[in-house]
Amino acid sequence: MHVYALCSLLLTFLCSLAASLETDRTLDIHAWPLSAPKSTSYAQLTYNSTHANIKTHSNPAIPPNDDIVRLGFHNSAGTWSGIATAALNFRAEKDKKLQLHVNGEGMAYHIGFKVSELGTSSTTSNKKDDLSVEVVRAQPGPIPHLNRPVVVNADGSAAEEEKVEKTFLQKYWWAIAGFVLLQVVLSGGKGE
Ligand SMILES: *[C@@H]1O[C@H](CO)[C@@H](O)[C@H](O)[C@H]1NC(C)=O
Numbered sequence: 652m653h654v655y656a657l658c659s660l661l662l663t664f665l666c667s668l669a670a671s672l673e674t675d676r677t678l679d680i681h682a683w684p685l686s687a688p689k690s691t692s693y694a695q696l697t698y699n700s701t702h703a704n705i706k707t708h709s710n711p712a713i714p715p716n717d718d719i720v721r722l723g724f725h726n727s728a729g730t731w732s733g734i735a736t737a738a739l740n741f742r743a744e745k746d747k748k749l750q751l752h753v754n755g756e757g758m759a760y761h762i763g764f765k766v767s768e769l770g771t772s773s774t775t776s777n778k779k780d781d782l783s784v785e786v787v788r789a790q791p792g793p794i795p796h797l798n799r800p801v802v803v804n805a806d807g808s809a810a811e812e813e814k815v816e817k818t819f820l821q822k823y824w825w826a827i828a829g830f831v832l833l834q835v836v837l838s839g840g841k842g843e
Contacts, residue, residue: 657835660828675699678759680749682711683721684738693722694749696784700757703749703784713738722764732761740766749784755791763787 675697683690694708713720720741723733740747750763769781802810820827 657832657839660832660835663828676758677706678724678751680722680724680762681733682741683723683733684711684713684717685719685721685735686714686717690721694782694784696749696751698751698753698759698784698786700753700788701786703751703786705782705784708780708782710741710743713741723762724759726760727758734762734764736764736766740764743781744769745781747782749782750787751784752787752789754789760789 676699678696678698679692680694680696681690682693691711692707692709693711695706697704697706711720718738719735720738721733721735723731726732739745746767746769748765748767750765751759752761752763754760804810
């Protein structure tokens with residue numbers, strides 16, 4: 652019984668710890684020339700909500716009469732998410748930059764592709780050959796507070812917002828958890 656309680660406490664603790672740490676995700680970007688029957692891997696990325704790195708990268712084989720190449724990835728639901736760009740942009744003399752758009756949870760939901768002449772781009776970080784990558788975070792737009800009365804002071808100035816107080820439990824759960832853990836360990840020791 653004590654062992655069980657101890658285990659469940661430990662598990663709870665580890666779960667909350669795991670939730671606060673962020674692990675790197677991986678993403679395969681595919682290149683898909685318009686006339687090609689299927690896509691080929693273009694770049695393998697690892698990313699978190701702020702940084703991305705290129706693990707492998709290979710330029711696509713583009714059929715000579717093809718002008719357009721689709722670039723994208725399959726999201727977790729399996730649907731294609733991507734853009735189309737000129738085949739000329741994959742030439743060796745171009746500086747290419749993948750932009751990884753991530754949402755509030757840090758998941759990639761779209762990509763962008765920027766191309767400039769080699770040597771004109773200032774970024775040197777997160778770069779492999781002529782390809783670089785950057786993470787673009789979604790900026791939440793301003794949210795209007797609807798149906799909320801405007802509170803003003805007697806002189807007509809805006810009243811100060813109330814601060815939301817954390818409950819006692821929210822503030823001190825770790826101390827309580829530690830205390831309970833100690834009790835369990837101590838009483839377990841006595842019983843032996
Ligand atoms: C993302 O990864 C970079 C290194 O690749 C690291 O410096 C950064 O702290 C990480 N960000 C988060 C939020 O974990």
